[in-house]
Amino acid sequence: MSTKPFILIKGELIQQTAASFGGNGDDNWIDHILCRDGKGRYTIRGESLAGALSATARRLFKQLPSEIGGDRNHKSPSVWRLFSSHPTQSADSSVRQNVCIHTQTGAAMDGSLFDTETLPAGTRWPFFLEIDLSRGGENKERILAITLYALQAWVDEYCWLGRSVARGTGWFSLQNIQIAEADWEQW
Numbered sequence: 001m002s003t004k005p006f007i008l009i010k011g012e013l014i015q016q017t018a019a020s021f022g023g024n025g026d027d028n029w030i031d032h033i034l035c036r037d038g039k040g041r042y043t044i045r046g047e048s049l050a051g052a053l054s055a056t057a058r059r060l061f062k063q064l065p066s067e068i069g070g071d072r073n074h075k076s077p078s079v080w081r082l083f084s085s086h087p088t089q090s091a092d093s094s095v096r097q098n099v100c101i102h103t104q105t106g107a108a109m110d111g112s113l114f115d116t117e118t119l120p121a122g123t124r125w126p127f128f129l130e131i132d133l134s135r136g137g138e139n140k141e142r143i144l145a146i147t148l149y150a151l152q153a154w155v156d157e158y159c160w161l162g163r164s165v166a167r168g169t170g171w172f173s174l175q176n177i178q179i180a181e182a183d184w185e186q187w
Helices: 046-060 138-155
Strands: 006-015 080-082 094-100 110-119 124-132 169-182
Touching: 006 138, 046 080, 046 138, 124 138, 138 169
Parallel strands: none
Antiparallel strands: 006 124, 006 169, 080 124, 094 110
């Protein structure tokens, strides 16, 4: 078990399929635009990454410690801190046409076409996770184990981010992982 309070995990998320993440802004011709930051860069928000990592951990474990979001009434922030990310190289988006399917008939609903802006497979995103074990209490070892198991699932290409995952978009793998320990002065 680590004697230093911070575990820092760096890697690279690589899209295995096209992907789209919640947009922020108005566009007249695309219904679901990609998220961009104030500089116009495509963005996966740290909160989105945290939610996806939590969802992976919940699939693997029956109950998560409250320090990483296992208790919705827990008022303290998670010991996980994931940072927003931007593609490492410029990528051109494309627009995909979609249709809503009627749940009872299984057929396309009339007037239900919509467009989604996506980035292509192969797009690479820096990944950075900070785990603050100083706030882990008695669950430090469990928090670290759950985190590493969830990240291993991402290495094995079970990382799903963004919209329309069930339609085959937003499938990622985590690669090029580096793990470091840091104390207060180093960090």
